[in-house]
Amino acid sequence: MSTAIVTGPPVPGSSLESDLRALGFEVRAASDTAEAEALLTAVPADRRVAVVDARFVGHVHALRLGLTDPRFPLAAIPGAVTAQPAARPALARALAREAAAGGATALAVDGLVTALDADVHRPELGSLVAAVPTDPQARNEARQAVAGVDDEAIRLRSAVKSRDGFFTTFFVSPYSRYIARWCARRGLTPNQVTTASLLTALIAAACAATGTRTGFVAAGVLLICSFVLDCTDGQLARYSLQYSTLGAWLDATFDRAKEYAYYAGLALGAARGGDDVWALALGAMILQTCRHVVDFSFNEANHDATANTSPTAALSGRLDSVGWTVWVRRMIVLPIGERWALIAVLTALTTPRITFYVLLAGCAFAATYTTAGRVLRSLTRKARRTDRAARALSDLADNGPLAGFVSRTLRAPLGSPFLVALAGVAVLTVSLFSGVTWAPVAGAVVYALAAGQALARPLKGALDWLVPPLFRAAEYGTVLVLASKSGVNGTLPAAFGLVAAVAYHHYDTVYRIRGDAGAPPAWLVRAVGGQEGRTLLVTVLAAVLTAAQFKAALTVLAVVVAGLVLVESIRFWVSAGAPAVHDEGEPA
Numbered sequence: 119m120s121t122a123i124v125t126g127p128p129v130p131g132s133s134l135e136s137d138l139r140a141l142g143f144e145v146r147a148a149s150d151t152a153e154a155e156a157l158l159t160a161v162p163a164d165r166r167v168a169v170v171d172a173r174f175v176g177h178v179h180a181l182r183l184g185l186t187d188p189r190f191p192l193a194a195i196p197g198a199v200t201a202q203p204a205a206r207p208a209l210a211r212a213l214a215r216e217a218a219a220g221g222a223t224a225l226a227v228d229g230l231v232t233a234l235d236a237d238v239h240r241p242e243l244g245s246l247v248a249a250v251p252t253d254p255q256a257r258n259e260a261r262q263a264v265a266g267v268d269d270e271a272i273r274l275r276s277a278v279k280s281r282d283g284f285f286t287t288f289f290v291s292p293y294s295r296y297i298a299r300w301c302a303r304r305g306l307t308p309n310q311v312t313t314a315s316l317l318t319a320l321i322a323a324a325c326a327a328t329g330t331r332t333g334f335v336a337a338g339v340l341l342i343c344s345f346v347l348d349c350t351d352g353q354l355a356r357y358s359l360q361y362s363t364l365g366a367w368l369d370a371t372f373d374r375a376k377e378y379a380y381y382a383g384l385a386l387g388a389a390r391g392g393d394d395v396w397a398l399a400l401g402a403m404i405l406q407t408c409r410h411v412v413d414f415s416f417n418e419a420n421h422d423a424t425a426n427t428s429p430t431a432a433l434s435g436r437l438d439s440v441g442w443t444v445w446v447r448r449m450i451v452l453p454i455g456e457r458w459a460l461i462a463v464l465t466a467l468t469t470p471r472i473t474f475y476v477l478l479a480g481c482a483f484a485a486t487y488t489t490a491g492r493v494l495r496s497l498t499r500k501a502r503r504t505d506r507a508a509r510a511l512s513d514l515a516d517n518g519p520l521a522g523f524v525s526r527t528l529r530a531p532l533g534s535p536f537l538v539a540l541a542g543v544a545v546l547t548v549s550l551f552s553g554v555t556w557a558p559v560a561g562a563v564v565y566a567l568a569a570g571q572a573l574a575r576p577l578k579g580a581l582d583w584l585v586p587p588l589f590r591a592a593e594y595g596t597v598l599v600l601a602s603k604s605g606v607n608g609t610l611p612a613a614f615g616l617v618a619a620v621a622y623h624h625y626d627t628v629y630r631i632r633g634d635a636g637a638p639p640a641w642l643v644r645a646v647g648g649q650e651g652r653t654l655l656v657t658v659l660a661a662v663l664t665a666a667q668f669k670a671a672l673t674v675l676a677v678v679v680a681g682l683v684l685v686e687s688i689r690f691w692v693s694a695g696a697p698a699v700h701d702e703g704e705p706a
Contacts, residue, residue, distance in 0.1 A: 542569060
């Protein structure tokens with residue numbers, strides 16, 4: 119329950135109190151500043167409080183945006199201010215100062231907002247009306263302005279992301295926003311829709327696992343339905359302002375769970391038809407995850423950098439000013455909408471092998487395009503990266519105790535962190551394809567030394583943001599290559615499970631960093647070995663165990679890693695101190 123204190127004498131014909139009740143507020147009236155202060159003190163400390171001028175005229179959606187968004191401790195629009203429990207003291211202090219100055223006079227809410235000694239969020243209202251008219255003529259003009267603007271149409275439009283992919287913008291959002299409104303009017307929450315999207319995708323994966331043409335067609339249709347629900351949950355959150363930390367985490371993690379579970383379903387379906395495509399499924403998961411790490415690392419390295427301009431960025435901005443190039447550039451990076459539509463159509467019409475071939479080719483082209491552009495930007499800009507960016511990149515690197523020991527012991531840097539990491543990855547890659555049994559172990563040792571040396575100094579170089587993606591490719595690729603070489607049925611599915619568990623850990627790290635919560639706890643990183651420790655362990659297991667034992671070891675390792683990271687992740691994200699992360703940026 120929330121409480122709204124309406125200050126000043128009632129205004130005949132005003133619908134303000136009924137509008138506030140419709141938004142879930144208990145309404146109390148205060149005739150002057152002193153009474154408003156007394157009412158605020160009497161409201162239970164765990165409630166949100168709003169103070170609203172009785173003369174307010176405006177759209178209900180303007181009040182909703184200003185008074186009900188859970189993401190901001192303090193928020194205000196003309197004539198109204200709200201404080202969540204954590205920000206109540208700031209509101210109380212400002213109101214006390216106003217009471218001391220005015221006492222029995224009417225409270226000026228906009229003056230109260232000015233007196234606040236804390237940051238106040240002011241939502242963008244656009245054509246929505248929010249005003250405090252001081253005479254009958256101004257009130258009449260404000261009411262006419264309210265009648266002239268359809269706030270429900272604005273609410274529906276604002277439910278859709280301002281930046282999204284071509285497929286989502288033109289083939290999903292035109293109707294999914296109405297599904298979101300239907301859900302809101304029936305009391306459904308974004309988390310329920312997110313869960314429905316996950317269940318739909320898992321059913322699609324199960325249909326694909328049947329290996330029949332009917333199953334493949336059903337899987338394609340259900341995958342599109344899952345994506346529609348995936349768009350709907352975010353639109354419902356924006357439409358009804360039902361943002362939550364848990365919801366942000368579910369939306370972020372379920373997207374990856376849905377896509378990678380579907381890859382596994384396709385691989386199982388192919389196996390039923392006598393075609394083993396587990397290596398392709400694992401390769402697709404690795405490529406997609408590495409693409410995301412490139413995005414995350416580049417953004418973390420540059421979002422708060424100073425002097426952050428380059429000719430390449432300027433060219434990109436000019437291209438974005440030409441309408442058709444915007445959509446072409448958004449499509450060729452194969453965002454989630456285009457990617458899922460491609461997978462769905464190929465699943466229904468072709469075979470899993472063809473689906474993976476096309477997906478791998480498309481993702482490889484997209485990865486090359488985006489990475490090349492970001493490398494050019496990095497080389498041509500004169501950015502100075504902050505300590506926060508360097509720390510974020512270090513956390514994304516996921517170095518464990520072995521690399522930590524190296525960086526503490528061998529303090530003299532051997533060269534650029536990026537070049538050192540690249541050299542370590544190159545040695546590991548050559549060793550994996552050498553054909554010598556113990557060569558991968560030696561290569562992994564060199565790689566671990568390079569991983570430690572790469573983080574011996576802050577990652578502030580022009581290309582140092584590539585260090586985390588290099589480490590992801592090295593670790594995941596090692597598992598893929600050694601599992602493929604084992605030749606035992608079931609080893610690649612076990613490897614798929616291991617990489618999925620580790621990838622979840624890395625995505626979890628990303629979203630913690632985005633919420634300014636830092637990396638996962640050090641004990642977890644030590645417990646799962648760090649990326650270089652897991653890489654070395656897998657190479658040792660492949661060298662000393664038989665193929666059948668190696669399969670069993672990968673399975674056990676996957677279960678242990680998944681158990682540890684899931685328990686800690688769930689504990690963190692459902693805790694009261696978890697950050698609220700709401701992704702309104704690049705399509706995934």
